Amino acid sequence: MNPSEAPATVPPPRKSRRIPGWAVGALGVAGAVVLLSTTSYLTGVPQLTSTGTIQTAVRLALPILLAALGGLWAERAGVVNIGLEGMMIMGTWGAAWAGYQWGPWAALVAAAVFGALGGLLHAIATVTFGVNHIVSGVAINLLGAGLTKYLSTLIFFPLSNNPRESPAVPKFDTYSASGLSDWLGELEAQQRVGLSDVAGILRGLVTGVSPLTMLAILLVIGSYLVLWRTRFGLRLRSCGENPVAAESLGVNVYLYKYVAVISSGALAGIGGAALVLNPGQPGYLEGQTNGRGFIGLAAMIFGNWRPGGLLGGAALFGYADGLQLRSGGKTFLALVYGAVLLLVVIVIWQLVRRRWFAAAFGILAAGLLYAVYYSVEEVPSELTTYAPHLVTLVVLAVASQRLRMPAADGVVYRRG
C-alpha cells in the first residue's frame, strides 16, 4: 500500500445541508397553507380550508398514510412491496371480523395480524425463496382479494345477508379540544383573509380526532425514530442499501428483512382497519380499498422514501380525495387554480436560478392548466378520484432524478 494514498480514504468534508429536514417540512406546511388560502381568496371558494374538508381529508389520508408507512418499512429493508394492496384488503376483513365482536381496538389488532400474515407470506417468497418481489406482490394481491372474498362469503353472509359486506362495526369515540375548537370556529366564521383559513385548517385537525389518527401520527414518528435513530434501524436500512456489506458486518439480513416485511404487512393491515373504522362507512365492504395500497406506495415514492415526505404525500392525496368527496368537482377546480399558482412560483424560482428550460416548461404547464381552469365548469368526478395517480406520474417524470430509493431495493439477496 502506498502511504501517499492514505489521505484519499479520509472522507471528504460533508457538504453541509443548508436547511435541516424539519425546517423543510415546516416551510412546506407553511407554503401549502399560504397557497391554499391565496387560492381560496382568489377563487372565492371557502371550502378549500373549511373544517369539514380538513376533517374528511384526515380520515381519507389515514389509510394512505399507513400503507405508505408499510411500504417504507419494506423498501428500506430492500423488499419492494406491491402486495400492500392485498395486505390492506386482508386487514379490512380482519378489522371487520374482530371489530363487530369485540370493538374497535380488537379490530386494530386483528387487522395488524391479518396484514402481518400477508407480509409473512411475502417475506417467505421473496427472502427465503428469492422470488421476484413484483411477482410475489402481484400474487399476494390476487390471494388477498380471493381469501377475503371467500371468508366474507363464509362468515359475513349469514350475519349480514350480503356476501360483500360485514355487519356494522362499532367505531372509535372521537375527541375534540373543545375550547380551542370553539375559538377557532369563531375565527373561521369571521371569514378574514388568511386568518380564517388557518383557523379552519387547525380546527379540522383538532376537532373529532379519532385515536386512530393519533396512533397513525405516533407510528410515523415512531418509524422515523426506530429506522433512523436506533441501531436496529441502521441495520435494517443497511439491508436495503447493501445487504452484502451488512452481512459481512454480522447483520442477519434475512431476519431483518423478515421483520421489516412483516411490520410492513401489519401497517398496511392497520391501514385497512382505518377504512373499516372510518365513521363514514358501516364496516367491511368488498372492493373498499380501491387501490389505496397502490396510492400508499405512490405517496411513499412521492415522499422520497422518507417518513416526513410520505406524510406530506398522504396528506396531499387525502386532501384531494376529501375535497372531492365533500364539495364536488367545482371546488376541485379551485385546486387546479392552486396548482397554477404553485407553478408560477416555481417558474419564478427557476428564472432566478437561470434554469431557462425548466422555467419554459413550467410556463407551458401553467398555461395549459390555466386553460383547463378557464374553460371547464367543473372537473368530472370520475377523473378527480384518480388525481393522486396523475400527480404521482408527474412527480416521477419531473423529479425522478432527485428521488433516491434504497440502493438494493427490489434486488433479490441470497445469503452466500
Added chain:
Amino acid sequence: MGILRGKLLPPVLAILFSALLCGIALVVSGANPLRAFGVMFAQVGEGTTAVDIINSTGTYYIAALAVAIGFQMNLFNIGVEGQYRVAAVVAAVVGGSIALPPGLHALVIILTAAVAGALWAAIPAILKVTRGVNEVISTIMMNGLALGLAAYLIGADVFGELRGNNIRTPEIPETGWVPGIPFGSSGTVFGLVFLAALLGIGYWVMMNRTRFGFELRASGESSTAAAAGGVNAKKMVLIAMLLSGGIAGLVSMPEILGRDHTYNLNFPAGIGFSGIAIALLGRNHPGGIAFGALLWAFLDKSGLALDNVGVPREIVTIMQGAIVLSVVVAYEVVRRFELAAQQRQVGRQLGTVDAA
C-alpha cells in the same frame, strides 16, 4: 429428459399443492373437497360451460401474451389491466360511430384497439426511456387513470348513453361484428378466439425466429451482454412496451365484437392481473401460456357450480393466487436445485481430472 422435468415438474407440483391447500381450506370450513372438485369437473359438460371456457381461454391467452413479451426482457408491464380497458372504450366508441363495409369495419375496430393500447403503454415506456421512471410504478398509476378515463368517456354527456341501469357506448353496427361458431344450446365460440391462436403463433415465431426476438431475450438474460452486442436497450424497451400494449389492447376484442358489441359497466376487470399470473405459470412459453389460460378459464367458469353445493366459489380465486405463488416458488427451488446439481457435476468432473 432432465430439461423436461425441470420445466414440467414445478407447475404440476404447484397445482397439486394449491389443490391440497384449497382442499384443507374446504375441510376446515366444513365442506367436502372431493365433492367440490367433482362438481367442478362435472360442470364442464353442463350448459354453455365448455364454450365459455374456450372463450375465456382466448381472452386470458391474449392478456398473458401481452405480459409475456415484457417479461422476456424483464420488463414488468403491470399495466395490461389499464391498456385493455382504454383500448376497449376507444375501440367501442370508434366502432360505434363509423360506418364501413363488413369485415373492414371489424378490422378497423381491432386496429384501433391495438393502437389505443399501444399508445396507453407508450406513456410509461417514454417515461422509462427518457426519465428513468420505473415501469412498475408508472403502469400501476396508469391503471388507475385508465379506470377514470374509461368512466369519464362513457359518461352520458360524453360518448355514452344510458340504458336502464347500465351506461354503455353506442352499439357497434352489425358490419363490425365478428361472427362466431355456434354450437346450438351450448353457446357460441367467439370468432376472435382464433385471433388469440394466431397471436400465439406470431409470438412464437417472433421470439424464436427473428432478430428482434433474439435481442429481446438477450436483453432479458443479460442487459449488459446485450448492450455489448450492440442492442439498443432504450429502443428495445420502447418497442417491447408498445408491442405489449398493442396486444393488451386486443384482450377484450373477442367479447366486444363477438357478443357485447359495446363497452358497458359490466366490463370485466382483473384480466390484466390474471394475465400476469398466467404468463408466470406458463413461463412465457406460448404453449405453457395456453395451458395456463385454459386452467384459469376452467377454474373461473367451473367454479360457478360450487355455489350449488354450498361452497363459496371464491375458493377458486384463492386457488389461483396459491397457484401463482407456489409456482414461482417451485421454479425458483428447482432452479437452485439444478444449479447445485450442475455445480456438483462440474466439481466431480474436475475432481476426476485432478485425480488423473
